[in-house]
Amino acid sequence: MTQGEIIELDASFVSSDFPGAIESSSQTGLAIVVSHDCDIDAAADRDPLVEFIPLKRVKKLDRAKTHTKSARSLQFEAKNNEVNRTEFFEAEAPSKFSLGKSLLWGQDFLRPYSIDSEQLLELVDWLSARYRRAALPNEFENRYKRIRGQFWDLVRNFNHELLAVLFLFDDGQENRDCKKAEPYVLSILLIHPGTEPTTSFEPLIQKIIDLFDSQYGADSHPEQAGIEIRHCTAMSEFVLPLAAYRRAIHHRIEWLSYESDPPGPVVGV
Numbered sequence: 001m002t003q004g005e006i007i008e009l010d011a012s013f014v015s016s017d018f019p020g021a022i023e024s025s026s027q028t029g030l031a032i033v034v035s036h037d038c039d040i041d042a043a044a045d046r047d048p049l050v051e052f053i054p055l056k057r058v059k060k061l062d063r064a065k066t067h068t069k070s071a072r073s074l075q076f077e078a079k080n081n082e083v084n085r086t087e088f089f090e091a092e093a094p095s096k097f098s099l100g101k102s103l104l105w106g107q108d109f110l111r112p113y114s115i116d117s118e119q120l121l122e123l124v125d126w127l128s129a130r131y132r133r134a135a136l137p138n139e140f141e142n143r144y145k146r147i148r149g150q151f152w153d154l155v156r157n158f159n160h161e162l163l164a165v166l167f168l169f170d171d172g173q174e175n176r177d178c179k180k181a182e183p184y185v186l187s188i189l190l191i192h193p194g195t196e197p198t199t200s201f202e203p204l205i206q207k208i209i210d211l212f213d214s215q216y217g218a219d220s221h222p223e224q225a226g227i228e229i230r231h232c233t234a235m236s237e238f239v240l241p242l243a244a245y246r247r248a249i250h251h252r253i254e255w256l257s258y259e260s261d262p263p264g265p266v267v268g269v
Contacts, residue, residue, distance in 0.1 A: 008110040049098040063159035068126040078113040139177035164191040166248035183225035201234035
């Protein structure tokens with residue numbers, strides 16, 4: 001058993017503590033293994049559990065839930081091993097459950113579906129992003145919420161061509177509440193797969209710049225500084241410097257401020 005394997009679980013395996021793991025009307029259900037391989041291979045007395053997320057079939061992919069754009073849900077494609085056909089599934093992070101190794105070892109589970117290396121990398125990135133949570137300052141949130149919906153409306157049209165939207169702040173501003181007279185200075189990186197984009201991002205970049213200018217320009221709210229865009233650019237995943245990736249805020253559709261209770265995932269670093 002390894003991370004990313006899709007197995008068929010009998011309902012009798014799943015504790016009543018996880019009522020949503022397998023539909024009540026079914027005797028079996030599909031689940032994907034999300035524990036790290038090293039944790040799975042560890043001795044049961046040191047690491048006794050294996051983690052899973054139940055899967056539900058979807059008719060088609062929702063672009064807002066692919067490529068780890070949503071911290072809550074991940075939609076992906078998997079190959080039906082019996083008929084060599086691609087089908088679509090959704091995993092919801094809050095539905096994660098654990099089973100004891102003592103219960104699992106020795107069982108011969110069916111593996112009717114499999115994911116390729118690219119889908120596995122997406123799964124790993126999605127899982128790790130939930131543990132690398134980043135909450136942005138309340139002052140930034142108070143300013144940004146004026147355009148948050150409009151921003152995602154623009155980006156949504158390019159969901160299929162984007163892997164990530166990264167925010168880079170000047171001078172560690174992502175860690176502090178700026179005073180009202182101090183603007184947040186932000187660079188936005190639109191990360192696309194492959195070496196060359198499959199579409200032109202110039203219209204999107206211009207619309208993003210225009211959106212920020214219209215809401216945070218000098219004449220819009222003269223009594224309070226807003227958010228300035230240092231630059232907005234599209235960049236290949238193969239060109240993005242590691243230092244920039246480590247410093248960036250991986251911006252997701254869900255949003256979190258320090259005031260959220262309970263805190264939940266929204267952006268990954």
